Structure formats: structure tokens, C-alpha cells
Amino acid sequence: MWLESGHPQHRRSPTQETPASVTFGKQTVVIGDCLAGLPLLAEKSIDVCVTSPPYNIGVAYKTHHDRMPKEDYLAWMGKVARQLARVLRDDGSLFLNVGQTNVDPWIAYEVANQFRDVFVLQNNISWVKSISLGDDTFGHFKPITSKRFLNNNFESLFHFTKTGHVQIDRLSIGVPFKDKTNIERWGHTRDLRCAGNVWFIPYKTVQSKIDKFDHPAGYPVDLPKRCMLLHGRPEATVLDPFLGAGTTLVAAEQLGMSGIGFEIDPSYAETAMARLNAETKAGR
Known part of the structure; x- marks a missing residue:
């Protein structure tokens, strides 16, 4: 069981059932509500959490409204925040991806504010999905028809820690210097610099919902991979309480990290398991 593999069991009442789970490689998918499952994880057992909760902006999930x-939604996010603070190590990182709409442009920041009582916002990252440079556009976005609003081409990615002083590996996701003279002039030991807090990570071009794993709000695998590399712990234990189609655990498996993900919708959980099954077979 997932509770017995690096996650010591907590005491439970006789009526409290352990959520169903399946393991592929180093990854465990738990089918159930994260608020029911997170209390069963050991305190300070998680190194890095990468997740994207429902945004409460009308996304057409299969079962979640x-x-x-x-008020109910933000209270729910507050409960999740407190559980994540309990299971995260003192030097752990939480990367919280939240989007917004023009109708409710504050929602991402209101969600982030629910984490403020138990976390420190160490880095505020913009995930750019599409950008126009000159007369050309790169990446993908969902166009809107409006006489008031611009298209939404980015989402927020909040990097929370418990203290605000957690060291990260900035150069693990670094980029080469444009001006190579800066390497010696500023005493750098290699041709890499910090890439900053604006990340251009476009979706791959797809032709159907099946190519997006039949999930309406997934992110590219490069997003959680970049978060895990930035946290800088090669043997990290990864958590995603809102697993969806399983992208976070796919990224963890590709990086050789152990992970656990909770998904309340059995259909999305099946998709996540199918992806992980394929990933582990490909890696053999």
C-alpha cells in the first residue's frame, strides 16, 4: 500500500478507509479526495509539491463542478494549504499553478492568499503559454471574442516555501549567456545564467481532446519538470494533490524521483495510470 512505502501510517478511526491506489515505477496514484488522503501521509514527508487545483472559473471537468x-472555494483551498504545509518538509517547495479569466482576474491571487498563513511566497513566476514578438506569435492560447478584454496568454505559478529562505538550483534550468564575455568578467564557472521568473513553456500542437489526454486543464510536462529541477533535490519525493491526467508524476518518473498523486475523478485517474504504465514500460 502507498502508506507503507516511505509514508508511515497515521492513526485512523475504524471507519476511515484507505483510498485505493496503484503504483507504477516510482509513482503511486491514489484514487480519492486529497483532503481524505493527505492526513494519512506522514508529517514532513514530501520534498516538492507541484499542483494545479481547479480554478473555479467554469472549466468543464467530468465530475467536479x-x-x-x-467563499466555499477559497475555504477549500485554505484546508488544502494547511494539509500541504503539514506534509511538506521544512526545506520543501510548493509550486502552485493557478489561472484566471477576465471575468474574475483576482482569483489566482485570492487562491494564493489562502496559502499565506502557512507559507511564504518565495518566487512569483509567470508561465507564458503564448507570446508575440514583432509580427510573429509563438505558442498557443484560447482566443476570446471581446471589445473589452485581451486574450489570456499566461498563468501564475506561485513558489511557496515555509520560510522564504529555501535554497534552489537556479542553474538547473539556466540558459547560456548571450554575451560570452560576462562569463569571465563576473566570475562564472560555466556558460549558464538564471533564466528568471518568466517561463515560456508552450503546449504541443494537438488535433483532438485525446491528444490532451481528454483533460480540459492540463499543463505541459516541461512545467512540473522545471519546478522539480529548480527545487534541486535529485532524490526528491513529489506530491500532486490534484493529479488530473497525471502529468506531474510523469515528470517525476522521467527525472527518477518518487511521487504520489491524488485524483478524485476515476476517469482522470485511469488516464494518469495509463500514462504512467506507458512511461515505465518505455523506460525499461
């Missing part, structure tokens, strides 16, 4: 009353 993405139009909760805002």
Missing part, C-alpha cells in the same frame, strides 16, 4: 460559491 467548477463554479462553487467563492
Whole structure:
């Protein structure tokens, strides 16, 4: 069971059932509500969490209703935040991806504010999905028809830690110097510099929902991989409480890290398991 593999069991009441789980390679998919499963994880057992909760902006999930009353939704996020603070190590990192709409442009920041009581915002990252340079456009976005609003081409990625002083490996996701004279002039030991807090990570071009793993709000695998590399712990234990189609654990498996993900929708959990099964077979 997933609780017995690096996650010591907590005491439970006789009526509390352990969520169903399946393991592929170093990854465990738990089918169930994260608020039911997270209390069963050991305190300070997670190195890095990468997740993207429902945004409450009307995304068409299969079972989750993405139009909760805002007070209820934010209270839910607050409960998740407190559980994540309990299971995260003192030097751990939480990367929280939240989007927004023009109708509710504050929602990403209101969600982030629910984490403020138990976390410190160490880095505020913009995930750019599409950008126009001159007369050319790179990446993909969902166009909107409006006489008031611009297209939404980015999402927020909040890097939370418990203290704000957690060291990260900036050069693990670094880029080469444009001006090579800066290497020697500033005493650098290699041709890499910090890439900054604006990340251009476009989706791959797809032709159908199946190519997006039939999930309406997934992110590219390079996004969680970049977060895990930035955290800088090669043997990290990874957590995603809102696993969806499994992208976070696919990234963890590709990097050789152990991971656990919770997904309440059995259909999305099956997709995640199918992806991980294929990933582990390909890696053999």
C-alpha cells in the first residue's frame, strides 16, 4: 500500500478507509479526495509539491463542478494549504499553478492568499503559454471574442516555501549567456545564467481532446519538470494533490524521483495510470 512505502501510517478511526491506489515505477496514484488522503501521509514527508487545483472559473471537468460559491472555494483551498504545509518538509517547495479569466482576474491571487498563513511566497513566476514578438506569435492560447478584454496568454505559478529562505538550483534550468564575455568578467564557472521568473513553456500542437489526454486543464510536462529541477533535490519525493491526467508524476518518473498523486475523478485517474504504465514500460 502507498502508506507503507516511505509514508508511515497515521492513526485512523475504524471507519476511515484507505483510498485505493496503484503504483507504477516510482509513482503511486491514489484514487480519492486529497483532503481524505493527505492526513494519512506522514508529517514532513514530501520534498516538492507541484499542483494545479481547479480554478473555479467554469472549466468543464467530468465530475467536479467548477463554479462553487467563492467563499466555499477559497475555504477549500485554505484546508488544502494547511494539509500541504503539514506534509511538506521544512526545506520543501510548493509550486502552485493557478489561472484566471477576465471575468474574475483576482482569483489566482485570492487562491494564493489562502496559502499565506502557512507559507511564504518565495518566487512569483509567470508561465507564458503564448507570446508575440514583432509580427510573429509563438505558442498557443484560447482566443476570446471581446471589445473589452485581451486574450489570456499566461498563468501564475506561485513558489511557496515555509520560510522564504529555501535554497534552489537556479542553474538547473539556466540558459547560456548571450554575451560570452560576462562569463569571465563576473566570475562564472560555466556558460549558464538564471533564466528568471518568466517561463515560456508552450503546449504541443494537438488535433483532438485525446491528444490532451481528454483533460480540459492540463499543463505541459516541461512545467512540473522545471519546478522539480529548480527545487534541486535529485532524490526528491513529489506530491500532486490534484493529479488530473497525471502529468506531474510523469515528470517525476522521467527525472527518477518518487511521487504520489491524488485524483478524485476515476476517469482522470485511469488516464494518469495509463500514462504512467506507458512511461515505465518505455523506460525499461
